[in-house]
Amino acid sequence: MxxxxxxxxxxxxxxxxxxxxxxxxxxxxxxxxxxxxxxxxxxxxxxxxTPDHIKEAAARAMRDGATKYTALDGTAELKAAIADKFRADNGLHFDPTQITVGAGAKQILFNAMMATLDQGDEVIIPTPFWTSYADIVRIAGGCPVLVPCADTAGFRLTADQLDRAITPRTRWVMLNSPSNPTGAGYSAQDYAPLLGVLARHRRVWLMVDDIYEKIVYDGFTFATPAQIAPELRDRILTVNGVSKAYAMTGWRIGYGAGPVDLIRAMAVVQSQSTSCPSSVSQAAALAALRGPQDxxxxxxxxxxxxxxxxxxxxxxxxxxxxxxxxxxxxxxxxxxxxxxxxxxxxxxxxxxxxxxxxxxxxxxxxxxxxxxxxxxxxxxxxxxxxxxxxxxxxxxxxxxxxxxxxxxxxx
Missing domain, CATH: 3.90.1150.10 (Aspartate Aminotransferase, domain 1)
Known part of the structure; x- marks a missing residue:
């Protein structure tokens, strides 16, 4: 037998x-x-x-026949809306070639790691951290370096901790503000010492997950590293999406903005996995970004x-x-x-x-x-x-x- x-x-x-x-x-x-x-x-x-005007935009797109493949990493219209969002909200200017759209912010993170990590490359992740970060790094062949951040420090990474964690194998640092799971945010003042460390380590890149940007309290002023340290923009990937702010988790649209060469490499990964995001979901995301924000x-x-x-x-x-x-x-x-x-x-x-x-x-x-x-x-x-x-x-x-x-x- x-x-x-x-x-x-x-x-x-x-x-x-x-x-x-x-x-x-x-x-x-x-x-x-x-x-x-x-x-x-x-x-x-x-x-x-999901707000009604967003659902109606999706329905209209289906009625109008927008149910085919789109450009690999986002329609021109959605990329333009994302560029406008970055300019209006963050004072950042991105060309469409510097923007990528995927099936959720998680895919943007995954594409970036798959496009950049070689076996054994290290990624510094402050803990506590969203559970997927470390496993995405591992799947891509990298090694997550977890740095515990105490609640006495507001669950935030300090410059000394970052400096000590960097090694010759460090490829990325991942930061999330406001954070899942703690809700802790990095203000511009909190970010400044960390960005100073990265300025000295010129081969280390920074990935920031801004998915909770719109959900802040008590006058907390959201900031993102690319606007604080424009001199580092050539090695920062800024990740965001519509899932949390617009109650669109199931629509699966995330986006990222960064250097052209990185965005191109990420497009290669996406081309051999999911290809383009859903055409209907992109129409909905366009309405979310362009429409009323009430x-x-x-x-x-x-x-x-x-x-x-x-x-x-x-x-x-x-x-x-x-x-x-x-x-x-x-x-x-x-x-x-x-x-x-x-x-x-x-x-x-x-x-x-x-x-x-x-x-x-x-x-x-x-x-x-x-x-x-x-x-x-x-x-x-x-x-x-x-x-x-x-x-x-x-x-x-x-x-x-x-x-x-x-x-x-x-x-």
Whole structure:
């Protein structure tokens, strides 16, 4: 009898897995389908619907027959709108040849890494970080260099940390502001010392993920490195998209702007993977960038109110400490104060992963442990969901923590 040869994955993905965020969300969704009362605060997705004028632009494009292939990395009209956005919002001037459009900001990051990394090249990533960053680097053959950033420093990378992390193999530094998972933002003053370090290391490039640019609070002034240090523009890739600001996650449109040679190399990668982004989604993104911006501000204000509710609610729970985010729609709370304690059924909460698993299993609240983002003991809440669900989730977390008891007192 012929034996079955087991499947062997490629070495570049053998040690990788599906995002912890997706795993937790899938588990919570399965519990819901089985009749469980579960509040899911894991996914980074606005709960708002895409604004009507954007949906209508997509419908009009379909009616007009715009359902064919487009230019490889974006229509001329969308690239022009992106160039206008950079000029109006950031004071940056890009030619269409310096702009690329892909199937989401994640594809832009992936294309850049695939186009530039050789085996063993290093990419510096401050932690906590969005879970995909490191795995994209690994798939592309690179080596992620994770630099822990404490909440005492606002979860921001310092110039000294950056300088120490750079080696002869460093190819990129990745920065995200406002950040997923912490909501921490880099102001122009925060960026300046980091850009000073990069000015001395002329072979190191900078990739900035600005996807949460429009979602900032308390007068935080968004800045992006290419506008702060124009002398470094020839080695900066600025990444953005329409997913978060316009509630368009499923439309899958992201974009990037940078040096022509890099954009061309990224186009080569895209040409052999997805080819052009969806023609209909590009028409929708064009309407998002060109059309009224009122909905963006309405959503931002709602997110800020929810942020205030969640931060206040978490900080009222003994054993939980939650910094106030500058932007995005996440809190990243410290749960060290509950570790080592025991649940009513006798389980000891040893890690942030234990805490989050217990919250989901016994209290129906799905949140993501800080370990998934490279820093423990924390947990991330996405407050991109309704206020009623957030209030109930906070009440459940509070009741859960109150039920814990010191392990030493267990009978």
């Amino acid at each position: 012929t034996s079955i040869i087991p499947f062997r994955p490629a070495a570049r993905v053998a040690d990788l897995g599906v995002s912890e965020i997706l795993k937790i969300s899938a588990q919570a969704a399965a519990m819901q389908r089985a009749g469980g009362d579960v509040i899911i605060l894991g996914a980074g997705e606005p709960d708002f619907d 909905a963006v501000e309405v959503m931002r204000q709602s997110f800020q109110a929810r942020r205030d509710m969640v931060v206040s609610g978490l900080n009222a729970i003994a054993g939980i400490r939650c910094p106030t985010p500058d932007g995005a729609f996440y809190t990243f709370a410290n749960c060290e104060g509950v570790l080592g304690r025991q649940t009513p059924d006798g389980t000891v909460i040893g890690t942030d992963s234990d805490f989050c698993a217990w919250l989901l299993r016994d209290h129906g609240v799905a949140v993501v442990p800080g370990s998934a983002f490279g820093l423990s003991p924390y947990f991330r809440i996405s407050y991109a969901t309704g206020a009623a669900d957030l209030a109930e989730a906070l009440a459940r977390i509070a009741r859960a923590v109150v039920s814990l008891r010191p392990a030493a007192l267990a009978v």
